[in-house]
Amino acid sequence: MPHYFHSVMLDRDKCKGCTNCIKHCPTEAIRVREGQAIIIEERCIDCGECIRICPNRAKLAITDPLEKLADYQYNIALPAPSLYAQFGPDVLPGNILSALLKIGFDEVYEVAVGAVAVSNHLRRYIEHRPRPQPVISSACPAVVRLMQVRFPGLLEHIAPIETPMEVSARLAREKARQEHGLADKAIGIFFITPCPAKVTAVKQPFGKRSYVDGAFSMSDIYGAILQRLSDAADDSRNSLSPALGVGWGKTGGENHAIKEHALLAVDGIHNVINVLEEIERGELADIDYVEAQACTGGCIGGPLTPQNLFVARVRMEKLLKKLADCRQPLPDFPSDPDYYRLPGPIPPRPTLQLSDDINQAITMLEEVEHITAQLPGLDCGSCGSPNCRALAEDIVRGYAENSYCVFKLRERLQLLASEIVDLAHKQPPAMGKHVK
Numbered sequence: 037m038p039h040y041f042h043s044v045m046l047d048r049d050k051c052k053g054c055t056n057c058i059k060h061c062p063t064e065a066i067r068v069r070e071g072q073a074i075i076i077e078e079r080c081i082d083c084g085e086c087i088r089i090c091p092n093r094a095k096l097a098i099t100d101p102l103e104k105l106a107d108y109q110y111n112i113a114l115p116a117p118s119l120y121a122q123f124g125p126d127v128l129p130g131n132i133l134s135a136l137l138k139i140g141f142d143e144v145y146e147v148a149v150g151a152v153a154v155s156n157h158l159r160r161y162i163e164h165r166p167r168p169q170p171v172i173s174s175a176c177p178a179v180v181r182l183m184q185v186r187f188p189g190l191l192e193h194i195a196p197i198e199t200p201m202e203v204s205a206r207l208a209r210e211k212a213r214q215e216h217g218l219a220d221k222a223i224g225i226f227f228i229t230p231c232p233a234k235v236t237a238v239k240q241p242f243g244k245r246s247y248v249d250g251a252f253s254m255s256d257i258y259g260a261i262l263q264r265l266s267d268a269a270d271d272s273r274n275s276l277s278p279a280l281g282v283g284w285g286k287t288g289g290e291n292h293a294i295k296e297h298a299l300l301a302v303d304g305i306h307n308v309i310n311v312l313e314e315i316e317r318g319e320l321a322d323i324d325y326v327e328a329q330a331c332t333g334g335c336i337g338g339p340l341t342p343q344n345l346f347v348a349r350v351r352m353e354k355l356l357k358k359l360a361d362c363r364q365p366l367p368d369f370p371s372d373p374d375y376y377r378l379p380g381p382i383p384p385r386p387t388l389q390l391s392d393d394i395n396q397a398i399t400m401l402e403e404v405e406h407i408t409a410q411l412p413g414l415d416c417g418s419c420g421s422p423n424c425r426a427l428a429e430d431i432v433r434g435y436a437e438n439s440y441c442v443f444k445l446r447e448r449l450q451l452l453a454s455e456i457v458d459l460a461h462k463q464p465p466a467m468g469k470h471v472k
């Protein structure tokens with residue numbers, strides 16, 4: 037089995053086995069066994085839903101520590117557009133970027149800038165009406181991994197275009213090489229991430245390598261930025277902050293930057309699943325492009341953002357209005373379409389199928405149906421599987437037993453109890469009349 041990197045981890049000391057997380061996982065990747073959550077590695081897509089839902093803060097995202105800056109001679113910060121919505125109404129991108137420089141970065145390259153380059157390229161790509169329709173955005177790695185696991189048949193819908201994070205990192209690296217004559221290995225590029233899914237995209241990219249060297253959690257770096265905001269000038273030399281690129285940080289921003297097509301924006305992983313099911317049924321062929329984000333509200337609602345989503349949304353709207361009036365000239369972007377192309381097709385990860393052998397899979401499926409029909413259908417999760425059908429699958433795969441269901445266990449106990457009562461009425465023939 038291939039090794040999967042995961043940013044989302046379990047803190048075993050904090051987990052109380054409450055089963056809250058198992059019911060919210062979009063790929064049914066969590067079980068609770070012996071009072072502890074277990075993450076099924078090959079199914080987890082690092083969307084961070086369990087981080088949000090866990091009442092005991094037992095799920096966490098592993099990101100890089102700031103000390104990693106010491107590994108490189110020249111460090112470049114790549115702030116996600118959603119970072120700008122995390123601060124008070126008077127804090128402008130220039131303030132935030134200046135504060136990042138004071139933390140220890142040598143340069144900042146805004147992902148919002150790379151997002152404009154990607155938007156231009158996406159617009160041209162959609163104009164050629166590629167098949168199959170609709171094209172699905174490749175920007176949210178949690179959605180792409182969801183499709184690998186649950187919708188492998190839709191992977192060919194994904195736009196074969198790199199994410200703004202990767203394009204920005206590549207542009208930043210080339211700029212640093214040209215301007216400072218640095219060797220590639222001297223340059224460290226660090227994304228400031230709103231989510232664990234992006235960390236996984238950096239550590240285990242779809243292609244051979246990521247242009248990003250590490251990812252710092254937005255929540256972790258937030259305090260350090262706040263501390264330096266007061267003495268950070270709004271150094272507009274540091275900030276290009278194109279409104280079209282900054283808008284990618286919220287739902288609808290990506291579509292707004294593409295414009296003039298039949299565009300659909302969906303956010304929240306369970307809503308994304310509903311839309312993907314519609315695409316699977318062939319119901320959305322009239323739509324050109326689907327912007328799909330795992331987090332409600334888009335990246336401003338990412339699990340590693342420090343700000344409340346509703347506040348961040350207001351901040352983002354206000355900021356976008358301000359930025360619409362101040363247009364800084366952007367660098368020339370490469371015009372070669374291959375510059376933006378994903379390194380290859382995204383492979384499926386069909387970990388939900390019961391067996392590679394079709395005949396065996398059919399037999400197992402029949403068994404699953406049979407067991408599911410005998411379970412109570414309450415989907416209570418007390419068995420440690422997310423619902424009755426998932427328990428049936430676990431039983432068929434050999435990972436669980438029928439008695440994990442508390443109702444089935446009670447039935448067996450009742451049966452056992454009545455057998456014991458029955459036996460208690462029986463006497464050996466030597467002691468009296470034998471009761472049959």
Ligand code: SF4
Pocket residue numbers: 046050051052053054055056057058068072073089090091092093094095
């Ligand atoms: S939500 Fe999941 S990880 Fe958190 S305590 Fe409950 S079982 Fe453990």
Ligand code: SF4
Pocket residue numbers: 083175176177178179230231232233234329330331334335336337338339
């Ligand atoms: S919507 Fe944004 S923050 Fe949320 S998982 Fe996708 S890329 Fe990450």
